[in-house]
Amino acid sequence: MAEKRQFQAIKGVRDILPPESALWNRVEQTAREVFGTFGFSEIRLPIFEQTELFARSVGQETDIVSKEMYTFVDRSLDVPPDPKIGEFPGYVQAIERLMESGSIPNDETNRGTLKFVKDWVQELFPFGEKTVEEYAEKLLHLSYAINDFQLGDRVSMRPEATASVVRAYIQHGMQTLPGNVKLYYMGPMFRRERPQKGRYRQFYQIGAEALGPSDAPGIDAEVIEMLLAFFERLKLKGAVLHINSIGDKNCRPAYVERLRAELQVVREQLGADSQRRIETNPLRVLDSKLEHEQGIIEKLPRIADHLCAECRAHYDEVKRQLGLRGITYQKNWRLVRGLDYYMRTTFEITAPGLGSQNAVCGGGRYDGLVELLGGPATTKGIGFAIGTDRLVLSLQESGAGEVAGGPARPAGGLDVYLAWFGAAAQPAAVGLARRLRDAGFVVELPAVEMKFGKSLGLADRLKARHAVILGEDELAAGVVAVKRLADGTQQKLAESELFSYLRAAPAASD
Ligand code: ATP
Ligand code: MG
Helix, strand or coil, rough: CCCEEEEEECCCCCCCCCHHHHHHHEEECCCCHHHCCCCEEEEECCCCEEHHHHHCCCCCCCCHHHHHEEEEECCCCCCCCCCCHHHHHHHHHHHHHHHCCCCCCCCHHHHHHHHHHHHHHHHHCCCCCCHHHHHHHHHHHHHHHHHCCCCCCEECCCCCCCCHHHHHHCCCCCCHHHCCCCEEEEEEEECCCCCCEEEEEEEEEEEEEEECCCCCCHHHHHHHHHHHHHHHCCCCCEECCCCEEEEECHHHHHHHHHHHHHHCCCCHHHHHHHHHHHHHEEEEEEECCCCCHHHHHHHCCCHHHHCCHHHHHHHHHHHHHHHHCCCEECHHHHHCCCCCCEEEEEEEEEECCCCCEEEEEEEEEECHHHHCCCCCCCCCEEEEEEEHHHHHHHHCCCCCCCCCCCCCCCCCCEEEEEEECCCCHEEEEEEHHHHHHHHCCEEECCCCCCCCHHHHHHHHHEEEEEEEEEHHHHHHHHEEEEECCCCEEEEEEHHHHHHHHHHHHHCCCC
16 A cells, blocks of 8 residues: 655745635736736736746846756657667667757757767677676666756746746737737746745746837836836835836946956955855845945945936936826835846835845836847837735735625625525525526535534534525425524525525625
8 A cells, every 4th residue: 555645835835725815816806907007918928938048038147047947858759768778779869860850959968978879889789699787887877878868958937927028029029019018927936045934936926018119218107107006006005116227238337347346356355145246247246135245335336327328318217207107216226136138227116024025026127138039129128027925925914915805795705505404405405506606696505415503503614694594394485594694683585585685785894
């Protein structure tokens, strides 16, 4: 008999259970409604993409790509099953053919493996006089080498979705659509991070992207306005908008060099991460949360003093456009974002109740990304991604996480427990349950007949608002008995009266 075993969700991933899932639905539904009024439509994207897509866009040197992605080698369906020893020569021939036809990668790694493996196969096969034992060690090495073949594309679970949106924009030729292409998405993302409050390995984002020929600062401001309108509709309290401009390819490289030079001077006083970033990504040092680095970072050169005229004008106009929308913000020169594709406007929204993981949303402009991924150089873009887990957490912490399930009931609340007694009552109960549900009431119908006391006891424990009782007497009289469980009042009603009675009943939350 198989060993008894209980399974647990993998570290860093979690189940979202009722009643919390109702809050998630409300959040997502509100996003659909608010974003819809700004002319955004939903795009549904694949969960995995070619690894190369993220490496190119998010950036090879970022934490996300260098260590956080869940990456695996796919296996082409044309690859034969793993070979037994005697099948090695035939298997290697099959692999060579698949490389030639492009079904599996014909890259340097696979070509190297192929050459090595073919030499060994030639030396060892056929066995002839010798026995398998005499070759044992060499065959073991050969089987390891055969394992090195990359039997399909390298793919990754998406760590974010902007790259996918841009890939889809290019793939479907959306640059020919009129005006700005405005898309939103929602769903899970995957990053191998150290799990803690507000930080998971499977987490969720709601994001939006505006792509098109214009980079007008009014677009930046409107995207931010939409985001804040969404938070307002949810009654999120204490959200703070932080903004910055990180320049473009004309002015940022010079600033980054200057920053790097200054960082070299203070190198010895910095922690290991920041020391490494001096070479790989100096801007990210500004993002450091290490206590002892704060004083050093405050004295570093600031990008705002090194923007080119165009970037400065763009940033000034973004701020003016935010102002005319009545949006208040904090300028934060250290807001750089951890992804390579951002330029000019960057922004972040923090919310209370989240501890050190207090960013609920990050976003910015990424004008070069479409071109970088093979699309038209004329397409500009800006977008944001909200961390849904953190948004929900903040709503719950501030008491804005209650969900009413509609005009007449709290979420998950049960309007009617339909207790039936006697075999003849069951078909009538099934029919009535269906008519009640069609009318929008939440109904629990016992699947098997129960004793009266037990049935009504369950109705209580399920916190039903009403027990509707249908026994053979009621059936004969063409009525049902309705008991209001809050105060025990009971009366007999015809079906038509039952519906209006239930509709008029005050909601449990009132
Ligand atoms: P952080 O600085 O918190 O690591 P980030 O800069 O990596 O965030 P982005 O890649 O910009 O985050 O993603 C946008 C939003 O997604 C973040 O503001 C955050 O709310 C959320 N987020 C990012 N990583 C996680 C995670 N591992 N778990 C939960 N939410 C996350
Ligand atoms: Mg992060």
